[in-house]
Amino acid sequence: MTEPDTALIAIDWGTTSARAYRMAAGGTVCDMRSAPLGVGSLEDGRFASALDTLLDDWRHAITPRIACGMIGSRQGWVEAPYVECPADLALLGRSLTATPGGELVIVPGARCVDEAGVPDVMRGEETQLVGSIRRDEGQVLAVLPGTHSKWAIVDSGRLVEFATFMTGELYAVLLAHSILGRMAGARTGDATAAFDRGVQRGSDGAGLAHAIFGARTLALASELAADEVGDWLSGVLIGDEIRAARRWAREHRIDGASVRVIGEGSLVARYVRALERLGIYADPGPAAAAAAGLYRIAEHAGLLDP
Amino acid sequence: MTEPDTALIAIDWGTTSARAYRMAAGGTVCDMRSAPLGVGSLEDGRFASALDTLLDDWRHAITPRIACGMIGSRQGWVEAPYVECPADLALLGRSLTATPGGELVIVPGARCVDEAGVPDVMRGEETQLVGSIRRDEGQVLAVLPGTHSKWAIVDSGRLVEFATFMTGELYAVLLAHSILGRMAGARTGDATAAFDRGVQRGSDGAGLAHAIFGARTLALASELAADEVGDWLSGVLIGDEIRAARRWAREHRIDGASVRVIGEGSLVARYVRALERLGIYADPGPAAAAAAGLYRIAEHAGLLDP
Numbered sequence A, B: 001m002t003e004p005d006t007a008l009i010a011i012d013w014g015t016t017s018a019r020a021y022r023m024a025a026g027g028t029v030c031d032m033r034s035a036p037l038g039v040g041s042l043e044d045g046r047f048a049s050a051l052d053t054l055l056d057d058w059r060h061a062i063t064p065r066i067a068c069g070m071i072g073s074r075q076g077w078v079e080a081p082y083v084e085c086p087a088d089l090a091l092l093g094r095s096l097t098a099t100p101g102g103e104l105v106i107v108p109g110a111r112c113v114d115e116a117g118v119p120d121v122m123r124g125e126e127t128q129l130v131g132s133i134r135r136d137e138g139q140v141l142a143v144l145p146g147t148h149s150k151w152a153i154v155d156s157g158r159l160v161e162f163a164t165f166m167t168g169e170l171y172a173v174l175l176a177h178s179i180l181g182r183m184a185g186a187r188t189g190d191a192t193a194a195f196d197r198g199v200q201r202g203s204d205g206a207g208l209a210h211a212i213f214g215a216r217t218l219a220l221a222s223e224l225a226a227d228e229v230g231d232w233l234s235g236v237l238i239g240d241e242i243r244a245a246r247r248w249a250r251e252h253r254i255d256g257a258s259v260r261v262i263g264e265g266s267l268v269a270r271y272v273r274a275l276e277r278l279g280i281y282a283d284p285g286p287a288a289a290a291a292a293g294l295y296r297i298a299e300h301a302g303l304l305d306p
Helices: A047-060 A089-095 A125-132 A167-177 A179-183 A192-203 A214-220 A226-251 A266-277 A289-300 B047-060 B089-095 B125-132 B167-177 B179-183 B192-203 B214-220 B226-251 B266-277 B289-300
Strands: A006-013 A018-024 A029-035 A065-068 A082-084 A109-113 A119-122 A139-144 A149-155 A158-165 A258-261 A281-284 B006-013 B018-024 B029-035 B065-068 B110-113 B119-122 B139-144 B149-155 B158-165 B258-261 B281-284
Touching: A006 A047, A006 A289, A018 A047, A018 A289, A029 A047, A065 A289, A082 A089, A089 A125, A089 A289, A109 A125, A109 A158, A119 A158, A119 B214, A125 A139, A125 A149, A125 A158, A125 A289, A149 A226, A158 A226, A167 A179, A167 A226, A167 B167, A179 A214, A179 A226, A192 A226, A192 A266, A214 A226, A214 B119, A226 A266, A258 A266, A266 A281, B006 B047, B006 B289, B018 B047, B018 B289, B029 B047, B065 B289, B089 B125, B089 B289, B110 B158, B119 B158, B125 B139, B125 B149, B125 B158, B125 B289, B149 B226, B158 B226, B167 B179, B167 B226, B179 B214, B179 B226, B192 B226, B192 B266, B214 B226, B226 B266, B258 B266, B266 B281
Parallel strands: A006 A065, A082 A109, A139 A258, A258 A281, B006 B065, B139 B258, B258 B281
Antiparallel strands: A006 A018, A018 A029, A109 A119, A139 A149, A149 A158, B006 B018, B018 B029, B110 B119, B139 B149, B149 B158
C-alpha cells in the first residue's frame, strides 16, 4: 500500500536502470525502488508494464508521476523535445511531455550548440542540475560523472552551456577490447597511488591517445602492476577530462577553481579525489539530486497539490 | 628458385602480418612476399615453420636474413633488447639478436623515457626511420601512421625521442564497441568532406573524450549521415593526434611546419590530407622504408658480402 503522505512519484529512468522515488509534500524522499529496466533493455510497447513492475504497489497511488532521462529519448517511451540553451531551469516544467496513455510526464532534455556549430545533448542531467543548484548561487561550474560525464555552466538558474565527455565509456571499451586491457589484472589491493599518478599524467595535456599508451609501457617496464593498470588508466582519463573541461570553462570566462560534483558512489569519489589532487575545490552536491530536481520541476509545473 | 643476385632477405615481421623482401646488392627490392603470419597469431615454437612458409623457395638461399618488428618482442621468437634514446640509428646493426637456431637476426627496438619518467617503445619503426631519413638531413620530425602511430624526432641520424599515439586502435574499438559505432553505417560514397570536418574538430584541442561525442550528436541532428560517421571520427582522432604531436614537438624546440610521413596505403594518405588541411607540409618518405632500413642495418653490421 502507498502511504497517504505520497505527493509525487519521481522516476530517474536511464539507459541501464530505472529508479523510482516516493516523495512527500515538501520534497522529502520517503522511499526508493530501482530495477534493471533501463531504456536500453526495453522494446517499444514494453514501457507501461515495466513501469508497473518498477512501481509495484505504488502504482495504485493517485499521485502525479514525473520522469527524466533516456525514457524521453527517441529510443524511449515518447520523445520529449529538447529545450535549447541557454535555458532557464525553472521553466523546464512548462515543457513536459505526457506518455500516450497518460501514465506519466517526461522532463525535456537540454541541447546546446558550441561555437563550432557542434550540438551537445543531455537527458536527466538537466534535472539533477535543478536539484543541485539554487537560483541565488550565481555562476556554478558543475560536473556530473558517468558513462558520459557532463560539465555544465549554470548562471543564476540558467543552463548556459554544457559539454559531454565519453570518459566512462572509453574506460570500459579500452579495458575490455584494447591492448591495454590485456595488461590489466583483477584489482587485489589499494591502487589509489596508481590512480593519482594517472590523474597527473592525464592532466598534463600531452594528448589522450598518447597518454593512455603509458598503461602498456609502464606495465612492460614493471613500473605498474597488472592490478594497478585499470586505476592508472581511470586516472589518466579523468585527469584529461578535468584539464579539457577547465580549458572549456576558461573559454566561457569561468576560472574553475571550484566545481560542484553531482552524483553519488565510487565514480563520483574518484572525481572528487582527482579534482583535489589538481588543486581544485570539489564542492559536493546534495544526495538524490534527480529526485529533488523532479520535485521542483513538478512544483513549477503545478502538478502538486497546493 | 632464388635468383643468384639475392644479397639479403629482409623481413618486416609485425603483430598481424609478415612481409619478406628479396633484395639485391645495393639495396634494390627484387621481390616481396607477405603472409598473415603475424606474431599475434603464432604460438611459441611455431616461428621457424612460419618463416619457412613465408619464404617458400627463398628459404634455400645462402643469404643473410634480418628481421625487424614485433618478432623481437617478448611475445616474439626471441626478445631483442631495446636501444635507449637518444640512439644513433647507424649503430642499430651492432645490437642484433640471433634466433636460437640461427635462422635470422633481429633488429633491436627503441625505448625512450619522457620528462615525466614514462617510457615509450617501438619495434620496427626504428628500422623504417633508418630507411627514410639520411644522416645529413639534420633535424626531421616524422610520423609513422598505424594502429599505434609513432611520432619521432631524428637529428643528424640520431633518434632523439618519440611518442606513440593509439589512434588507429582507438578508432577500431570505438567503431566496434562504443555507442558511436551504432551511429555508423557502411561507407557508400566519398566522405572526404566529413573527414576534413573531423580533422578540424579534432585539431581544436577541446579534449578527445569530448570531441568524439560529436559523432553521436551530429548524427542525431542529421548533420552527419550514417555513412560519414566513420570518416568524421577518423578525422577527429587524427586531427587531435597532429595537434598533440605538434605541441610535443614544440616542447622539443621543433616547429613542426614540415613532417616526414613514412609508410604507404590509405591510412598514410589520410595523414597527408589531414596535415595539409592544417597547413603543415607533408613530406613523403620513400616506398618500402622497412626494406631499405633493414638493408642499411645489415650493411652496417657487416652481414653483406663486400
